[in-house]
Amino acid sequence: VSATDSIVTNTDLVQESTHRVPDSCQLVMANSSIPDSGWGVYSLTDRKSGTPIQSDVVIQIVDLNPRFAYGVRRLVYEYLWNADETGGQFEGQRVMSMVPGIGMLANGEGTTLYNLLPSLEPNVGNAGLTRRSPGAGATSHYHNFTWFAHQDIAAGEELLVNYGPGWFKERGFKLSPPPNRRKPTLQELREDGYCLDNLQSGQSAIPHAGRGAFAARKLTRGSVVAPVPVLALSSNSLTMVKQHESGRLVQTQQLLLNYCFGHFNSSVLLLPYSNTVNLINHPENGVPNVRLRWSESSYRFFDKPLSVLQESSSHLLLELVALRDIEEGEEVLLDYGEDWVSAWEKHVKDWEVDMSALAITTSQEMNQKHTILRTLTEQSDYPYPENIFTSCFYSYSQRSSTVDPHLDSSKGGHQQQVMTDEWRYFKGIYETRNLRPCLILDRQESHLKEGEKSSDEIYYTVRLMNHPGLAENERIPRGVSYIVTKIPRRAVRFSDKLYTTDQHLENAFRHRMGLGDLFPDQWMDLSES
Numbered sequence: 001v002s003a004t005d006s007i008v009t010n011t012d013l014v015q016e017s018t019h020r021v022p023d024s025c026q027l028v029m030a031n032s033s034i035p036d037s038g039w040g041v042y043s044l045t046d047r048k049s050g051t052p053i054q055s056d057v058v059i060q061i062v063d064l065n066p067r068f069a070y071g072v073r074r075l076v077y078e079y080l081w082n083a084d085e086t087g088g089q090f091e092g093q094r095v096m097s098m099v100p101g102i103g104m105l106a107n108g109e110g111t112t113l114y115n116l117l118p119s120l121e122p123n124v125g126n127a128g129l130t131r132r133s134p135g136a137g138a139t140s141h142y143h144n145f146t147w148f149a150h151q152d153i154a155a156g157e158e159l160l161v162n163y164g165p166g167w168f169k170e171r172g173f174k175l176s177p178p179p180n181r182r183k184p185t186l187q188e189l190r191e192d193g194y195c196l197d198n199l200q201s202g203q204s205a206i207p208h209a210g211r212g213a214f215a216a217r218k219l220t221r222g223s224v225v226a227p228v229p230v231l232a233l234s235s236n237s238l239t240m241v242k243q244h245e246s247g248r249l250v251q252t253q254q255l256l257l258n259y260c261f262g263h264f265n266s267s268v269l270l271l272p273y274s275n276t277v278n279l280i281n282h283p284e285n286g287v288p289n290v291r292l293r294w295s296e297s298s299y300r301f302f303d304k305p306l307s308v309l310q311e312s313s314s315h316l317l318l319e320l321v322a323l324r325d326i327e328e329g330e331e332v333l334l335d336y337g338e339d340w341v342s343a344w345e346k347h348v349k350d351w352e353v354d355m356s357a358l359a360i361t362t363s364q365e366m367n368q369k370h371t372i373l374r375t376l377t378e379q380s381d382y383p384y385p386e387n388i389f390t391s392c393f394y395s396y397s398q399r400s401s402t403v404d405p406h407l408d409s410s411k412g413g414h415q416q417q418v419m420t421d422e423w424r425y426f427k428g429i430y431e432t433r434n435l436r437p438c439l440i441l442d443r444q445e446s447h448l449k450e451g452e453k454s455s456d457e458i459y460y461t462v463r464l465m466n467h468p469g470l471a472e473n474e475r476i477p478r479g480v481s482y483i484v485t486k487i488p489r490r491a492v493r494f495s496d497k498l499y500t501t502d503q504h505l506e507n508a509f510r511h512r513m514g515l516g517d518l519f520p521d522q523w524m525d526l527s528e529s
Contacts, residue, residue: 019223021190027054028193029227029274032107033158033183038315039229040158041106041196042189047153055201056101057211057278058122058142060503061256062092063240071234074310075271077171079104079231082164084469086142087121087432090391090495091503092242093468098256100273101196102147105229108163115153116161119146121432124364126502127203127210131358134351135208137508138258141501143201143211156186194227194319199276204331206284208348212331213279219326225290226277228318230270232309235262235512238269242499253510255503262512264339265524268306269512270316277320282340282513283333289326290334292318292518302520318518337514347509354507361385362501366494373460373492375440387500392438392462393429393491394484397473400424417480423487430491436474437465438492441483460487 021028025044032040047053060083064072076096081103083095098104108114122145129135153159184192197216204212219225238254259278260269272278280290295317301309309316326332366388373390374382384390399421428434442461464482466475476482502508 019220021193021195022198022217022223024217025195025197027196027275028189029105029196029229030184030189030193033181034107034109035181037107039105041102042156042158042184042193043153044155044186044189046155047149049149049151051149053116053147053149053159054102054197054275055144055146056099056103056122056275057140057201058086058088058103058145059098059100059140059256059259059278060086060088060091060142061096061098061254062499062504063094063242064096064237064254065239065241068234068237068239071237071306071310075231075233079273082433082469084433084435085118085431086145087124087435088142089432089435089467089469090498091501092498095469097142098273099145100259100278101275102159102161103145104273105196105275106147106159106161108161108167114160114162115150115157116147116159117150118161119144119148120430121145129208129210129502131360131502131505132353133208134348134509135210137255137502137505138208138510139210140255140503156183156189158183194224196226196275198225199279199332201276201279202331204281206281206331209281211279212281213276215326215328215330215332218328219322221322221324223322225320225322225326225332227274228272228277228292228320229274230261230272230316230318232306232316233260233269233271234306234310235267235269242504250506252504252506255508255510257510257512260512261515261519263514263519263524265526266519267525268309268523270515272318280320280332280334282336282344286335286341288333288335289323289330290320290332291323292334292515293321294518295319302522306523306525334513335516337516339514340511343511344509347511351507354505357505360387360500363388363494363496370494371489372458373440373443373489375443379440384494387497388494389497390438390440390462391435391493391495392464392484392487393434394423394436394438394464394487395426395429395434395474396464396476396482397471398426398429418483419476419480420483420485422485423491435493435495436470437467437495438462438484438487439465440492444486458489459485460489460492461485462487462492 028042028044029039030042032038061080080096081099083089083091083097086097088095088097106116122142124141126141198219199213200216201211202214204210238257240252240254242250242252260271262269298316301316440460440462444459462484464476464484
């Protein structure tokens with residue numbers, strides 16, 4: 001039986017557009033009003049500037065293997081964010097961030113025509129999955145990356161994000177005033193769109209699962225819970241080789257694999273993206289309350305080769321459908337398939353706690369415990385954990401115009417070019433793009449006058465460093481020792497060194513999810529053996 005036949009003959013779940021947008025829905029996915037831009041996101045209600053719209057999980061994609069990068073080119077070219085926008089820049093040598101809800105669905109029209117802004121950074125936490133759990137490293141720690149209205153938004157308006165000044169230029173697009181285009185009416189959005197706020201994130205009750213997706217309102221049997229657009233990737237594109245500081249090479253799989261659908265007889269992976277759908281877990285008791293089906297518009301792609309799928313897969317769409325009534329607050333659960341279940345059960349059975357990994361102290365723990373920072377001299381006697389380094393919020397491109405280099409010959413007669421600047425606050429300084437490695441050289445106490453915010457503030461003198469992936473205008477010139485004085489404690493934090501967070505654990509679970517009979521026979525390009 002082909003995948004198409006199995007969908008068309010399923011009479012238990014009738015596709016009804018009236019079930020796609022509940023009356024209380026406030027956010028929908030529909031065709032963008034921007035020509036040739038695929039899906040878009042629309043508000044069904046008026047929203048005031050500054051109000052939160054939706055939150056996303058963030059999946060950090062680390063050091064893609066250039067040999068196989070062709071298999072993820074569209075994902076990289078059109079959908080990923082710079083990791084310094086999400087605080088993930090220290091996960092690897094070259095890191096990109098997947099923000100699978102609004103971060104992938106919403107479109108942009110240059111650097112001025114946008115009505116959404118993201119939070120400064122996502123929350124980071126293990127959702128209760130310590131390194132004693134078989135689920136450690138199997139899910140992303142980055143979550144609650146929230147989008148806010150940048151201005152008042154009218155009901156029916158398409159939500160647009162700022163792609164940044166270089167995005168269009170790098171792709172050869174000319175920025176010109178947007179043409180007058182027809183925008184869908186509220187009635188058309190309700191009839192033709194898909195609701196995007198039926199799901200919300202929360203802590204899953206399933207052992208070792210971490211976070212999960214929960215019904216934000218009562219969902220009736222047969223209704224569409226969420227749209228699940230998918231991008232086609234090649235399975236070998238998610239292999240990666242990590243080179244640790246010691247020089248040791250480790251070949252492994254991207255964390256992203258755990259969020260993809262696939263089949264053991266196919267080289268095709270399908271990456272779902274939509275609000276909160278990436279948090280849906282497999283049921284502990286094997287009884288799901290939702291299932292997937294292909295939208296009718298997707299059937300025409302089943303005969304296409306992978307190369308064509310990768311060029312046109314913004315139109316590949318699955319629908320998540322309720323198998324029964326789901327109460328508000330109930331966790332939404334999807335059957336991942338027998339292949340996934342067997343792989344997970346084997347992983348749990350073979351799991352052994354890595355005692356060396358338990359000795360790791362995370363940057364989150366360090367930032368909670370240490371209010372006063374040790375200088376380099378103090379660290380020689382009382383060092384910080386090996387997996388931790390200090391980082392500072394500072395923008396080299398915003399440095400003082402009075403910064404002039406000078407030569408310092410205090411170290412053994414060897415002259416070194418030194419530049420010194422005094423830290424200053426400006427709007428946007430605490431955005432994660434401005435976070436970079438720094439060495440604590442000195443600590444000073446500044447006694448403030450009575451009536452000021454603090455009676456005793458501590459400031460630091462630091463040496464700033466570069467890191468991989470920095471923009472050219474943010475890179476300190478080679479051979480320069482760059483010193484910054486009067487940095488407040490708030491502008492210094494602990495960060496995790498390369499490849500030391502949970503997603504890089506060598507015994508972390510990695511396996512694609514299954515689609516069962518929904519996976520088209522035409523994409524089975526690998527032998528069963």
